[in-house]
Amino acid sequence: MTTRYAFGGDEHIFVEVEDAMSLDAFFKSLSMTNAVREMKIAGVTEICPANASFQIKYDPDVIAPIELLAELMRLETVADAADFNLATRIIEMPVYYNDPWTYETQMRFRERHQDPTGTDLDYAARINGYASVDDFIVAHAASPWFVSMVGFVAGLPFLYQMVNRDKQLQTPKYLRPRTDTPKLTIGHGGCFGAIYSVRGAGGYQMFGITPVPIYDPTQEISYLRDFMIFFKPGDIVKFKSVDRAEYDAVLAAVGDGTFVPLIKPVTFSLEAFKADPAATNAKLLEALYGA
Amino acid sequence: MALEILKPGLATTVQDLGRPGYYHLGIPLSGGMDRLALAAANLLVGNDEGDAVLEAVFLGPEVRFTSDAIIAITGADLPVKIDGTEQPTWTTLSIKADQVLSFGFLKAGARAYIAIFGGIDVPVVLGSRSTYSLGALGGYHGRALKAGDALAQLPPKRSVRVGTTIATELRRGPGVNPILRVLPGLYWHRITAEAGNGFFEDTWKVAPEADRIGYRFRGGRPLEFVPREPPFGAGSDPSNIVDSCYPYGSIQVPGGTEPIVLHRDAVSGGGYFMIGAVISADMDLIGQLQPNQKARFTVVRMEEAIAARKEVQTTIATIRESI
Numbered sequence: 143m144t145t146r147y148a149f150g151g152d153e154h155i156f157v158e159v160e161d162a163m164s165l166d167a168f169f170k171s172l173s174m175t176n177a178v179r180e181m182k183i184a185g186v187t188e189i190c191p192a193n194a195s196f197q198i199k200y201d202p203d204v205i206a207p208i209e210l211l212a213e214l215m216r217l218e219t220v221a222d223a224a225d226f227n228l229a230t231r232i233i234e235m236p237v238y239y240n241d242p243w244t245y246e247t248q249m250r251f252r253e254r255h256q257d258p259t260g261t262d263l264d265y266a267a268r269i270n271g272y273a274s275v276d277d278f279i280v281a282h283a284a285s286p287w288f289v290s291m292v293g294f295v296a297g298l299p300f301l302y303q304m305v306n307r308d309k310q311l312q313t314p315k316y317l318r319p320r321t322d323t324p325k326l327t328i329g330h331g332g333c334f335g336a337i338y339s340v341r342g343a344g345g346y347q348m349f350g351i352t353p354v355p356i357y358d359p360t361q362e363i364s365y366l367r368d369f370m371i372f373f374k375p376g377d378i379v380k381f382k383s384v385d386r387a388e389y390d391a392v393l394a395a396v397g398d399g400t401f402v403p404l405i406k407p408v409t410f411s412l413e414a415f416k417a418d419p420a421a422t423n424a425k426l427l428e429a430l431y432g433a
Numbered sequence: 434m435a436l437e438i439l440k441p442g443l444a445t446t447v448q449d450l451g452r453p454g455y456y457h458l459g460i461p462l463s464g465g466m467d468r469l470a471l472a473a474a475n476l477l478v479g480n481d482e483g484d485a486v487l488e489a490v491f492l493g494p495e496v497r498f499t500s501d502a503i504i505a506i507t508g509a510d511l512p513v514k515i516d517g518t519e520q521p522t523w524t525t526l527s528i529k530a531d532q533v534l535s536f537g538f539l540k541a542g543a544r545a546y547i548a549i550f551g552g553i554d555v556p557v558v559l560g561s562r563s564t565y566s567l568g569a570l571g572g573y574h575g576r577a578l579k580a581g582d583a584l585a586q587l588p589p590k591r592s593v594r595v596g597t598t599i600a601t602e603l604r605r606g607p608g609v610n611p612i613l614r615v616l617p618g619l620y621w622h623r624i625t626a627e628a629g630n631g632f633f634e635d636t637w638k639v640a641p642e643a644d645r646i647g648y649r650f651r652g653g654r655p656l657e658f659v660p661r662e663p664p665f666g667a668g669s670d671p672s673n674i675v676d677s678c679y680p681y682g683s684i685q686v687p688g689g690t691e692p693i694v695l696h697r698d699a700v701s702g703g704g705y706f707m708i709g710a711v712i713s714a715d716m717d718l719i720g721q722l723q724p725n726q727k728a729r730f731t732v733v734r735m736e737e738a739i740a741a742r743k744e745v746q747t748t749i750a751t752i753r754e755s756i
Binding site: 152293 | 453454456457458459460558565567568569570575616618619621664665666667668669673674675676677678680681682683700701702703704707709710711712713714735738739742746
């Protein structure tokens with residue numbers, strides 16, 4: 143990995159750990175941002191981890207840009223040596239794949255899609271070599287995903303599936319972005335999944351919808367009372383395919399305040415994962431669902 | 434209650450100096466697009482520089498005051514009227530209960546700041562009263578104002594003599610053909626040297642898609658990319674990158690055609706390369722640009738960016754001392 147440092151105007155330092163996505167790049171970026179946070183450098187105002195890069199916003203009246211740059215470069219040697227063990231949590235997200243709402247939206251914007259004759263799921267299944275949409279959904283929901291970045295808009299998680307590179311699901315974005323995406327759409331662009339936290343513009347392929355809100359500025363939803371945003375980088379997500387009846391049941395439970403997301407604490411070791419992804423994922427699912 | 438919105442204008446929002454600390458979760462800074470004008474309006478009514486004001490864009494609101502107040506309007510050249518009589522901008526004004534504040538047609542600039550003594554009282558959300566409309570967060574119920582909305586004020590802090598005015602040379606605006614200063618960097622290496630030169634040589638025009646999230650520009654030559662094998666996860670378009678953070682002021686050029694400068698309500702990240710960022714001192718100027726207005730970009734070094742920043746701070750200090 144060749145780390146690249148660049149100034150973003152006079153108030154940001156941008157650090158690209160690697161130009162390609164990988165778990166190594168993500169973990170190095172995450173551990174460098176954690177180290178910056180722990181150092182409590184005067185003048186640093188925002189620490190933003192991304193998929194394979196990160197960004198520091200600072201006040202140049204407090205710390206000279208070149209001094210902060212030197213601090214960050216020193217950190218890199220520490221991050222290189224670190225073994226990437228992460229105490230985090232695994233969260234189940236029910237998904238109603240092939241739902242009527244994202245279908246309706248797909249049809250409204252069909253002329254902006256690579257394949258105007260089918261659906262986003264048909265297209266994604268075909269170009270990723272799956273015999274059927276059902277097989278594709280199984281692959282999408284089977285292995286867990288890392289939240290590798292939160293952003294674009296408030297609370298939107300970018301997700302990177304915990305499988306080897308040859309198993310990664312990949313799709314292009316829409317030819318031209320849509321001006322509308324239903325709230326809580328499960329999207330996919332490049333190798334990244336996303337959950338649209340709010341309704342709005344978007345370019346990712348649309349696979350389904352979750353009944354579980356992940357952003358609530360009014361903080362009325364029971365599990366978002368402490369903080370309005372559900373996800374943070376390093377969270378692990380397991381999708382679960384549900385039908386219309388289950389979707390409606392969860393929606394009703396969210397509405398009356400009785401829904402409790404299924405969340406379990408886990409530890410993740412990058413080294414163990416790289417040695418045996420299947421065994422690591424099996425262990426994570428065991429933690430989530432019990433032996 | 435201090436004021437009632439009779440007509441809302443185009444997109445009038447409550448703004449202060451913003452909400453730092455949550456960009457890593459996709460919640461942008463928000464706050465006044467022209468921070469100097471916002472600070473000046475507050476100082477003219479005896480507020481702290483970062484108190485909450487109304488930001489009006491292109492078209493001013495019509496506001497009935499329900500109690501006597503001291504107000505000031507700064508920023509764009511948007512004629513100010515009280516009960517139909519024209520009043521000076523960048524000046525401390527007195528308004529009585531039941532009088533109506535309204536505005537004429539915009540002459541120059543884009544955004545006007547309406548400060549009331551004490552400051553606008555809306556709930557502080559994550560440390561700020563600023564409105565972030567995309568996330569329905571902060572401000573007045575997370576949205577732009579509508580007719581019939583009633584806003585309260587906080588208790589006045591200091592008194593300023595009515596008629597106090599800010600000297601013309603301290604009122605900063607973009608002027609007719611602004612030149613925006615840019616620190617090249619970020620993914621600058623993705624474009625050819627000729628494309629880089631062309632970007633700074635060409636005259637650009639503000640596109641209709643210009644809002645608090647970002648300003649789009651048109652009219653310059655498309656950028657030529659250095660050929661590459663797309664990195665895993667980046668996407669096949671030469672302007673794609675593995676989704677990263679976006680600095681405020683960063684200039685992304687999707688497809689290499691129309692540059693977008695992200696502003697105070699920036700999307701916090703995405704998959705388009707950026708050729709650099711507009712320096713912090715010139716962000717206020719962008720906030721005062723109108724669609725179709727011409728602008729150019731010019732290269733500066735970090736030392737110049739820092740010097741420009743100090744210059745703006747000196748101007749604000751001079752304004753503070755002059756009141």
